Amino acid sequence: MSGILAVRLDADGDVLLTGPAVRALAASGPVDVLAAPAGAAAARLLPGVREVLTFDAPWSGYAPPPVDAPAVRDLVARLAGRRYAEAVVFTSFHQSPLPMALLARLAGIGRVAATSVDYPGSLLDVRHHRPDGLHEVEAALDLARAAGHRLPPGDDGRLAVEASAADVRTPDGPYVVVHPGASVPARAPRREVAREIVAELARRGRRVVVTGGPAETALAREVAHGDPRASDLSGRTDLAGLAGVLARASCVVVGNTGPAHLAAAVGTPVVSLFSPVVPAARWAPWGVPTVLLGDQGAPCAGTRARACPVPGHPCLDIDPEAVADAVDLLAPVSGEVLA
Numbered sequence: 001m002s003g004i005l006a007v008r009l010d011a012d013g014d015v016l017l018t019g020p021a022v023r024a025l026a027a028s029g030p031v032d033v034l035a036a037p038a039g040a041a042a043a044r045l046l047p048g049v050r051e052v053l054t055f056d057a058p059w060s061g062y063a064p065p066p067v068d069a070p071a072v073r074d075l076v077a078r079l080a081g082r083r084y085a086e087a088v089v090f091t092s093f094h095q096s097p098l099p100m101a102l103l104a105r106l107a108g109i110g111r112v113a114a115t116s117v118d119y120p121g122s123l124l125d126v127r128h129h130r131p132d133g134l135h136e137v138e139a140a141l142d143l144a145r146a147a148g149h150r151l152p153p154g155d156d157g158r159l160a161v162e163a164s165a166a167d168v169r170t171p172d173g174p175y176v177v178v179h180p181g182a183s184v185p186a187r188a189p190r191r192e193v194a195r196e197i198v199a200e201l202a203r204r205g206r207r208v209v210v211t212g213g214p215a216e217t218a219l220a221r222e223v224a225h226g227d228p229r230a231s232d233l234s235g236r237t238d239l240a241g242l243a244g245v246l247a248r249a250s251c252v253v254v255g256n257t258g259p260a261h262l263a264a265a266v267g268t269p270v271v272s273l274f275s276p277v278v279p280a281a282r283w284a285p286w287g288v289p290t291v292l293l294g295d296q297g298a299p300c301a302g303t304r305a306r307a308c309p310v311p312g313h314p315c316l317d318i319d320p321e322a323v324a325d326a327v328d329l330l331a332p333v334s335g336e337v338l339a
Contacts, residue, residue: 009035009057021141077107098115178194214235251269277300280292293322298315
């Protein structure tokens with residue numbers, strides 16, 4: 001086996017944002033993706049991916065594991081056995097690719113490309129410098145271009161997934177999805193705010209579907225609050241099933257988390273409740289009509305905080321009427337979506 005190894009050791013949303021760059025690599029040859037367990041499901045949905053490998057890296061993720069020397073040796077052996085011609089290591093602007101570049105070298109991968117602020121020594125053949133002002137999607141594509149790979153003609157660089165429609169019962173007729181949770185707590189609205197958003201949408205005659213992962217069922221149940229116009233689908237879908245639910249929605253209301261990017265990947269407009277702990281210019285939903293709400297000048301701006309450092313989480317203390325107005329703009333009751 002040979003080909004290109006694309007590495008993205010982050011969560012689902014990060015992997016989805018790397019999707020266009022992965023398609024650029026795939027235009028040059030077969031591509032496998034090395035993903036973290038938290039991002040493997042998204043990697044399996046990306047067009048152009050031959051196979052997904054997993055590795056729980058001790059230098060990345062929300063709760064990194066301790067260093068496991070046998071697991072590291074096993075990864076190096078697996079990569080060596082596949083005889084990749086090239087590895088492209090994708091990271092966020094604040095992460096270092098060098099630990100992974102070292103493992104790629106130990107696995108005998110002859111060409112390694114990555115974006116690196118730190119001096120890489122002999123670890124990188126292509127040391128990419130990220131231009132200022134790029135969204136994460138653009139930054140990944142810029143790295144792919146620096147490594148010699150471009151999107152094929154006709155590919156517009158938007159997010160995309162290959163997800164078949166799952167057998168998940170959703171309301172008849174138009175509905176709005178509210179996804180109240182986030183893998184990073186600082187990026188989700190308070191549950192009281194999310195519950196009021198659902199209530200306001202229902203008051204305006206909207207059908208609402210509340211979604212969430214298996215660990216978010218109590219949150220979703222509280223947010224749906226027994227409203228007869230709200231359906232609770234939390235814990236009932238895998239990522240592919242959630243993609244189907246989002247694809248059939250008129251609009252999605254969600255924080256800066258994986259389902260925001262999954263909604264963009266299936267072409268559904270997003271009302272983004274965006275906490276400024278990371279810059280919206282880099283992480284906002286990509287390629288779909290979006291209304292971004294939240295105080296981008298709040299004291300937490302740019303801190304990369306995982307738990308809100310400001311009492312009351314004021315940056316996402318958003319008026320439910322403003323959220324419902326944004327939904328009305330993106331998905332008018334007539335069904336016509338405004339770009």
